[in-house]
Amino acid sequence: MSTTGETKIGLNYDEVTLLNNDLRLYYVKRGNKCGVLDRNGRIVVHIEYDAIGIDSSLYPKNQIKNQELLYDNCIPVKQGEKWGFYNKHGELIVPIEYDAIGFVVSTSNEKSMNNVVIIEDIDGIVVGKEKKYGVVNSTGEIIIPCEFDRIYSVTSGGEDIYYLEKDEQTIYLDDYIVENNLKSYKNNTLVKPEENTNTTNETNSVENQTQNIVENV
Numbered sequence: 073m074s075t076t077g078e079t080k081i082g083l084n085y086d087e088v089t090l091l092n093n094d095l096r097l098y099y100v101k102r103g104n105k106c107g108v109l110d111r112n113g114r115i116v117v118h119i120e121y122d123a124i125g126i127d128s129s130l131y132p133k134n135q136i137k138n139q140e141l142l143y144d145n146c147i148p149v150k151q152g153e154k155w156g157f158y159n160k161h162g163e164l165i166v167p168i169e170y171d172a173i174g175f176v177v178s179t180s181n182e183k184s185m186n187n188v189v190i191i192e193d194i195d196g197i198v199v200g201k202e203k204k205y206g207v208v209n210s211t212g213e214i215i216i217p218c219e220f221d222r223i224y225s226v227t228s229g230g231e232d233i234y235y236l237e238k239d240e241q242t243i244y245l246d247d248y249i250v251e252n253n254l255k256s257y258k259n260n261t262l263v264k265p266e267e268n269t270n271t272t273n274e275t276n277s278v279e280n281q282t283q284n285i286v287e288n289v
Contacts (some may be wrong), residue, residue, distance in 0.1 A: 079111045080113045081098060081109065084102070085100045085101060085102050087104065089148075091108060091140050092140075092141050092144075092160075095144075095160055096139075097110060097160065098111070098142060098152075100119060101119075102119050104122070104123075105121060106121055106123070107119030107123065108158075108162075116147075116158070116162040117162060121150060122150050123169050124140055124147060124150070126139050126174060126189060127139065127143075128144075130176055131174060131187050131188065131189045133232060134189055135286065136190065140153070141160070142189075142190060142210070143191075144160070145159050145160050145210050146158075146159065146166075146210055147160070147171050150168075151167065151168050154168045154171065155170045155196075155203075156169060156170065157212060159211070159212070165212030166209060170201050171201055172198050172199065172201075172205075173188060173189060173197065173200075174187065174189030174197075174198050174200075175188050175200065175222060177222075177224060184227075185224045185226060185233065186206060186224060187224070191234055191245070193234070193245070193249075193256055194216075194254055194255065196208065196210075196216070197209070197210070197220065198223050200218065203221075204219055204220060205220045205223045206219065206223075207223070216248070218248055220236045220237060221238055225236070
């Protein structure tokens with residue numbers, strides 16, 4: 073940044089907007105392609121992508137703060153029809169091979185189900201490939217493989233309960249966390265895998281109630 077408080081980004085771009093104030097990252101567009109620069113005009117994401125960021129309006133339950141920078145680290149990019157992620161340092165952490173970011177409920181008959189793109193309990197982002205869905209975390213690691221038909225939430229008693237669906241079988245996310253020894257972040261606090269068993273037992277009654285909602289959809 074210059075002494076006058078301005079960025080050192082040149083004028084040879086059609087569009088320049090602030091992507092993140094704390095990191096001083098900027099979205100730039102030239103022609104039909106876009107990328108990300110830092111405040112000194114250095115390239116973070118090359119200007120070769122068709123889109124950067126997701127459409128947060130599709131996921132009102134997730135309350136996304138910045139649709140172009142998830143978890144303050146992941147920059148979603150689209151090239152052609154494929155999606156991937158860079159981190160805030162400009163490193164490609166998820167290859168550009170996914171057909172979708174997030175799961176969108178397809179019919180109006182499923183009103184009790186919520187679209188999902190982030191699952192904060194597991195530091196996760198939902199991704200899709202060949203009509204199957206899984207989850208990567210904010211560092212790009214695959215934590216749930218793309219083998220599920222649907223990943224969604226149901227709101228009950230003010231709480232969003234997450235489900236995975238495969239071959240017409242519905243799996244409670246908290247059960248999957250325990251069975252697969254995943255890290256869980258309840259209320260922004262790391263819960264060790266062995267502690268999740270207690271959480272699952274305490275939420276069994278909630279699960280039964282929400283399962284009834286799903287079955288009646």
